[in-house]
Amino acid sequence: MDIPIVIVDDQDVDRYLVKRNVAKTEGFGTLIEMENGDKFLEHFFGEGGGDSANDDTPILVLMDVNMPGRSGFDTAELAQQQLAEGRGRKSLVVMMFTSSNNFEDKARAEQLEIVKGYVSKPLNKKSIQYIKEIYSANS
Amino acid sequence: MLQLEKYNLAFDISPVPMLLVSGDGIIRQTNELLDKLFQYDDEELIGQNVDVLVPDEIKGHHHELRNAYFRTPSKRRMGQGRDLAGRTKYGDTVPLELGLDEVVIDGVQYALVVTLDIRQRIQQERQLRLAMDSTASAMIMVDSGGAIAFANHAAVDLFGYAESEMLGNKIEMLVPQEIRRVHPVYRDSFFTKNESRSMGGDADLYAQHRDGRRIPVEIALTPVETPNGRLVMSTIIDLSERRLVEQIVAKKSEELEQLNSELTQFAYSASHDLKAPLSSIAGLMSICMDDLEDGNVDEVRANLLKCMQIGERSAAKVEGVLEIARVGRDGEVRESVHFEPMIQDIWLDMTGANTAGIKLVLNLKHLDPLMLQAQTLKVVLENLLSNAIRYGDEKKDQHCVTITTEITDGSLSIDVYDNGVGISVANQAIVFDMFKRIDEKSGDGLGLALVKKQVERLGGDITLSSTEGEGTKFSLLIPLESES
Helix, strand or coil: CEEEEEEEECCCHHHHHHHHHCEEEEECCEEEECHHHHHHHHHHHHHHHHCCCCCCCCEEEEEEEECCCCCHHHHHHHHHHHCCCCCCCCCCEEEEEECCCCCCHHHHHHHHHCEEEECCCCCCCHHHHHHHHHHCCCC | HCCCCCCCHHHHHCCCEEEEEEEEEEEEEEEEEHHHHCCCCCCCCCEEEHHHHCHHHHHHHHHHHHHHHHCCCCCCEEECCCCEEECCCCCEEEEEEEEEEEEECCCCCEEEEEEECHHHHHHHHHHHHHHHHCCCCCEEECCCCCCEEEEEEHHHCCCCCCCHCCCCEEHHHHCHHHHHHCCHHHHHHHHHCCCCCCEECCEEEECCCCCCCCCEEEEEEEEECCCEEEEEEEEEEEEEHHHHHHHHHHHHHHHHHHHHHHHHHHHHHHHHHCCHHHHHHHHHHHHHHHHCCCCCCHHHHHHHHHHHHHHHHHHHHHHHHHHHCCCCCCCCCCECCCCCCCHHHHHHHCCCCCCCCCCCCEEECCCCEEECCCHHHHHHHHHHHHHHHHCCCCCCCCCEEEEEEEEECEEEEEEEECCCCCHHHHCCCCCCCCCCCCCCCCCCCHHHHHHHHHHHHHCEEEEEEECCCCCCEEEEEEECCCCC
């Protein structure tokens, strides 16, 4: 089954790059672009998100860290809180997606239960393979 | 046996030099020790006037003093508290302490004079004094009544009083005003307990200089038994310099800590913000390679254009970071600034011809020109105005930016107010941080970081107050004169 994928990133270029890389790789399905964390939260945890709440197809989420306003980590944290309170889409495989190899960021990613992996920008064959592995391990 | 003979015997066995003088000033009896002290032969002095033993400088009025004594004789010590001296046969001066006693022998009144050779004692005192004067610590001796009995050179230097101004006065003259009243209580309790200790414990201790200045000190107290009763020696160490050094070190380490945390913050930000565009370019290039192979030239062209744009933006961003880093290195001299035209220029640059929907209100309560670091101030105002213009609130009929100036306490206060969308409380805490972008309208997250640095370099201060939906006010306070 093709992997449905969501990219949350404020940079058009970075969303475009994911789209292109995913397009040339087999095994990926629909791709949804979101330019900030609020849209992500609204989509999966907001009032309208209830429809898909019980859809148990796991969705891969590439979450940019550094975004204006709500950062990727803050967004992931809020999503985790919602899940803990029994709300929202359960079957999400969130991976932090950043150009930073910052130690603090990696440590923070490991702290969050909802975050399953940490991927460096830009994507390449190796990291796409890694994403697929993480996805299957969590679905 | 005549009484006088009895005295002869007593004289001979006396361990101290003594002589007997009759009312007319004639020496009637001496002992061997006295003859020796004044370098006369045995009994050579008998029959001579006592004035031969008196130094020349007081010979003149000694006669009167002696007469006065014989009129109202009493037992007393002479020379206590001042230097007395005798004169030897060869004119040498011998420092002495004298005791006078009235005796009546066979109905005749005599003065019995006991002398004490204090040459050695004076020598010792002199050496002690020399030692005390040469120490760097101030030393002050106080008697049981709190009066200053001794003060060394260092004490004179430290407190600014002459020795003569201190001697005999209460030690409280050197104690800070606020504890002058209770100090005698502490003092008495110390005299009662009689053991060495340091003063003040862990609390900061201050002494007071003649000019009222407070001096941080450390004081050790030691009881000293002297012939004149128990005294307390206080050794006072001036901590002013040590405190000053401590302050400087504390300030330096605070600055270092600040720098260190800035550097950490910078490294973190750089790892995100300076690396991100390079990652994007690398990603785009890789896609270009694919597209070239596929012959998809239009896509390659579009992506190369993106690469160029990202490259240019990144170069500008690096320049912005460098500008912040340079703040504080290149000092700018003050020059005469006409504030109002400067603001108008900036405003025109920012809004261009497109001033339709936005209004600038100037409420300047200072008088131009001002002596200011013009370029720095201009950068600051450009950034503040750029934000004020960008964050207009569409819900309001008129987007309005108001600049208010005023001079208070030698500083120029500048308020830049806009009735825009405002800044949330959470974001108010981070807007001055480097690379912090609040929303899509944010620039590269460097503007306010630069503003803050520049204002601080001017020795000024910037604060922010804002209510979401109402507007935002940045308040600057810029000193008009440089700290010397």
